[in-house]
Amino acid sequence: MTSINALDPGASPLDYYGYELRRLRESAHLTQRQLGDILNYTGSMVGQIETARKIPTPEFSVRADAALGSDGLLTRLVQLVLRSQLPAWFQQVAELQTRATGIYSFETHMIHGLLQTESYARAVLGALDQSNLDDRTAVRLARQSIFEKDEPPIFWAVISEAALYQETGGRDTMRGQLAHLLAFETNPRINIQVLPFSAGAHAGLQGSFDVYRFAGDPSIVYTEGYGSGHPTANPDTVKDCSLRYDHLQAAALSLRDTAELIRRVMEDRYGEQLA
Incomplete structure (x- = not known):
């Protein structure tokens, strides 16, 4: 002690x-x-x-x-x-998120950390490791304070439809998480699109990635593995992922259709069930 x-x-x-x-x-x-x-x-x-x-x-x-x-x-x-409590490999990424004027994210199987509710974040972080879960959850949620800055970044999230159906944390947690996504519906700086199953083969099949854009500095692409993160400013990689993101946005549902799908999934899959 x-x-x-x-x-x-x-x-x-x-x-x-x-x-x-x-x-x-x-x-x-x-x-x-x-x-x-x-x-x-x-x-x-x-x-x-x-x-x-x-x-x-x-x-x-x-x-x-x-x-x-x-x-x-x-x-x-x-x-x-x-x-300082973030994993060492992620601290640089948190700094990038803080400085970015625009964050463009594609997620294949879960909701991005910047959009997660407390219970959803606990379920994700505690899937294999329950140690210090309260503190690790608080640290993750604290990253969302970037949206409270005087000049918050533009955040654009393209989320695979699979993330809506992956029952992370149970039905109540998922219902709350999807309701949280809908709460951004009128916020022009936080935009969410769902990439539907019907899109078939798409430009993001190689996996999730983020593109961070800055005022006056080169853009950075960030990908993540198990216990490691990989930011790069390589111009060819940034150009390739930016093009992929354009195609993902084009293949995704509109903002309005995304909200309608989220509401439908909330009701059909996670709504209250009568005994």
Whole structure:
């Protein structure tokens, strides 16, 4: 167990966060339990965050900043903490997502992480490994904060129809996940198209990929394997995948038809069943 007295704020962003939280709490003359009561968390949770044994969430950080009058310090720090908790091979990709002005994704079998609900993300991340699942889920969901920036990226997702039928996490989870996709229907910056089974052979048969576009920098293509990610700015690869994406968008259902299909799948496959 980490001793708070021995906590080194320079050891990691998580340690620095814990150190600052403790400093701010003590300056406010609050015990861990008192602060927990104010934030609607347990004192034990506050203690675990202060000792770098628990990863703070953005929600916790916003509440703590308000309670401690810290002018958004913890809210700023939590983004560094969450990024540092990503697998080393994915940290560069998270940075690319943060800087991108446009993200164009094709998924063959599941919903993209930037569009996942909490329960869906837990099911995906816990499929083979249940360790630290709460923290890993929180870290994944925190990446979605890029849509809350003053200038969020344009996000375009082409999703294989198979992802709608792959019952990830159970019926309730899928119903919630599909409802979440429909919630973006009126958001012009987040666009979702389904590539239907009827499209047959298509330009994405080699697998999922993302194209990240930037203001003033070359585009990057990202593909992913088991435990590894592969970003590349190779011009030939970027040109090839950009062309493939154009064809995938052309073969996919329109935004309106996509929403209609999602509603139909929600009702027919994941709707409430009478006994």
